[in-house]
Amino acid sequence: MSLTRFLTAWRTIPLRDREVIDALVDPAHARPSPELARALEAWPGSHYWSDEPDGRHVILTQPAAPRRRESWVVHALLFAATLFTTTLGGAIIAGAVDPALLLHPGIWIRDWTAGLSFSLPLLAILLCHELGHYVTARRYGLDVSPPYFIPAPPVPVWIGTLGAFIRLRTILTDRRQLIDVGAAGPIAGFVVALPVLVIGLALSTPIAPGASDVHGMILWFGGAPAAQLGDSLVSLVVRRLVAPSAAAVTMHPIALAGWLGLFVTTLNLLPIAQLDGGHILFAALPRWQERAARAFWIGIMLLGFLWEGWLIWGVVVLVLSRGRLGHPPVLDVYRPLPPSRRRLAWASLALFLVTFTPVPFWIREFVSIA
DSSP states (O other): OOOGGGEEEEEEEEOSSEEEEEEEEOGGGTTTOHHHHHHHHTOSSEEEEEEETTEEEEEEEEESSOOOOOOHHHHHHHHHHHHHHHHHHHHHHHTSSOGGGTTOHHHHGGGGGGGHHHHHHHHHHHHHHHHHHHHHHHHTTOOBOOOEEEEOOTTTSTTSEEEEEOOBOSOOSBHHHHHHHHHHHHHHHHHHHHHHHHHHHHHSEEEOTTSOSOOEEEEEETTEEEEEEOOOHHHHHHHHHHSTTOSEEEOOHHHHHHHHHHHHHHHHHSOSTTSHHHHHHHHHOTTTHHHHHHHHHHHHHHHTTTOHHHHHHHHHHHHHTTTOOSOOOOSBTTSOOOHHHHHHHHHHHHHHHHHOOSSOEEEOOOSOOO
16 A cells, blocks of 8 residues: 555655655644554554654655575574583583683583573573664664674683674664664663572572671682672662671672673663663764763773773773764764653663672682681
């Protein structure tokens, strides 16, 4: 069914992967009318509405070419490799595998599965984070890759992974698409990380007041206490609810996976360059994003005096963005952002604040702990 009889004016924007039609709807059909609603149901792509000064627009997208074939074997192999390295890292953390014997797999391979209680929840969080981006992008008809997982050797990257990412292979239409795609990942990852943290802290071993000189969350590595993890507002509240009488807890591998999920959420929500937070801030305040990105980058570099990892992350972001902390443009930056997406931006800011940890972890000497 043709849509032209419902429209006052329209423009067509041909792109490599899709065709975008920005159409001003006839006021008689702008509610929309039942006839237009039926026509939109038959549209061979996606659509959404935009209330603008000149009237109500409908933004239509349809594929311009057959969808490219993905190299699913590559993605599956990377996922399998990451599952192996994170499980091995979890086994080392649990003390089931001696890191000094990694070059002799015949000795430790049977004990490798002891790390599954760490790797499975961690990969579930990372996978849901990336699928949040992927599914939202596909809903808008965008050309996007499946998740790439990055395996890493457990020594020195003790968790066995450098995370995961997807590739957006096209320009986004407007700021609504940008904020939806950018915020979907952190929110989806947080929704999984929070119950993982709750379950993990319930399985962790509480340390009674006076039984040790430590407080907070204690990370064991190789069967011995090795580091203290910093609290975000979320982890502090969960820990007080789950173990209210404990001065500290020795972290179960599941709890560590949940804590890392919150930390990944924080890192991605920094409003810098093309991190998720950069997408969200550019969508909400395009004129301020670059200035805010510079301020936040300087801020995390200053936090490097408290924890050196912030210095490393700041350099990594700068390298990946090729020295540009600003955000690349979208196709139509002037289309108004709906009020619901402004609320989404505020929710993303709140999520960043409640998951942020100034000093994520530090190595310390433990006088006595049992």
